[in-house]
Amino acid sequence: MARQVQFDQLGGPEVLTVREVAIDAPGPGEVLIRVEAIGVNRAEVMFREGSYFLQPALPSTLGYEAAGTVEALGAGVTVFAEGDSVGVVPAFSMNDYGTYGDHVIVPASAVVPRPSNVDPVTAAAVWMAYVTAYGALIDEGGLRPGDHVLLTAAAGGVGLAAIQTARRIGAVPIATTRGADKRQALLDAGAAHVIVTDEEALPARIKEITHGDGVRLAFDPVAGPRVDTLAEAIAPGGKLLVYGALDPRPTPLPNAAFYPDLSTSMFTMFRVTRDGERLRRAVAFVNAGLSDGSLTPVVDRTFDLDDVAEAHGYMESNAQTGKIVLTVGHHVDAS
Template sequence: MARLVQFDRLGGPEVLTLRDMEVGAPGAGEVQIRVDAIGLNRAEIMYREGVYFDKPVFPSRLGYEAAGVVEAVGEGVGGFAEGDLVAVVPAFRQSKYGTYGDHVIVPAAAVVPRPADVDPVQAAAVWMAYITAYGPLVESGQVRPGDYVLITAASSSVGLAAIQIARHIGAIPVATTRGAGKKQRLLDAGAAHVIATDEEDLPARVKEITGGEGVRLAFDPIAGPGVETIAQGIAPGGSLVVYGALDPRPTPLPNAHSYPELTSSTYSMRAITTNPERLRRAVAFVNAGLASGSFTPIIDRTFDLADIAEAHRYMEANGQVGKIVVTVAHDDVTS
């Protein structure tokens, strides 16, 4: 029997229920994993509330990330064997698979090896954040050493990963946060500059920091009308990449008559995770950064699997700096 988190209706954290269920055997192209840690993501809150692009089919599971040990492999799966240390990357729909549980089945295409010196909590905090930031900052080739990169909502796990990746490639990360309370923590995390948007004029501060030029790339998960303010801080020929929709209001396209020439685009990490060659490059890049010490996932807080609803409430409060991870205890093993 496995302990799996499900929900039967849309709603708040209270709809999440931990149930004892048969997990079954992995099918063709699938892997069964004993889960030791689960990384939480904003996408799972949106999915639970019914405002995500993927809609739940009840009873629904959820969860994109996990770290653990291979228990069994299905037909046609190569490269993995029982006992292998692995992590799960977000390369599937939550309406088909989920990682919230102590024993789960996921597609083999979403499983990557976990270095022995990376513990489960750290491994569960890596892939959503670092692959999301990797695409626009590295895979696209838009950012070069010496370029300024504006990272909005930078205290999120993706924002912190973007700061580290920008530093790794020689770019200059400029982070934003609403209030000054997180400013020092973002500087400690590697941001070269931090702008508190509730207290400072964003375009003016960007121009001051960049000597009037503006940033080469703005990396934004918020969307909504605020992109027009962001656009004012982008250098001519630069790029605005929107990778989320935290603001549900319509997102305008920056007007060519009001802003410098720029490229505006949306981005989803699925552009990486659904392309085997791109995913291979992303995994190699991130694992190299982990091995060298350039990348260190920042963990804000951990919760037990039995407290999954409380973990969601904590994420909804928006007070964290870094990743929220749920740990899974097993009576028969020591993780």
């Protein structure tokens, strides 16, 4: 038997329940993992609500990433051995697999090695955020040393990962936040500049920082009509990568009235996690950064698995700076 989080209807955090469920042996190409920590992501909140691009097949579990130990291997899995310390990356549909539980089965293609010096909470806070940041900024965005990159809504897990990723290659991260209360946390996280959008005009401030040039890349999880404002801050020939939809309103192409010379596209980390070679490069980059200390996930708070509804409520409050993590068996507040 295993303890797993499930929900029978769409709704708020209260629909999440922890249940005892029977768990089979892993099938061909699958791995059974004893879970120690689980990363909580905005995608899972949206999935539970019914606002994600994928609709849950109810009753449903959920969860994209975790850290733990291999307990059993399905037929054909030869890369790992029982007892290996591993992480789980988002490389599957939550209608097929989920990581919210103390024992979970996931496809071997979504399992990656965990360095021996990386603890489970840190490992659970890594993969969604850092693979997204690496994939968008470096693999797809072509960010180079010295380039300015604009990171909007930067106080979340992906935004903080993107700050560190940009710093690691010598780029210049410019972070935005709506209110001034998160300014210092973003500076402490490595942002070269922080723009408080409730107080400052973003395009003008970007032009001031970049001496009139604009940024080479903007990385945005908000979308909606405000992409016009972002377009004004991007240098000619630059890129706008949208990776979320926190604003549910339609997202237009940047206003053609001023003919912005930029490319605009949506980015999903599945482009990396479902491509074996791209994922291999991403894992190598992230594990190297974890080992040398240049990539250090910021964990805002952890919750016990039994407090999963509280954890989702905390994410919905937008009070966190960094990652929210579920732990199996204990409750810790990180500071």
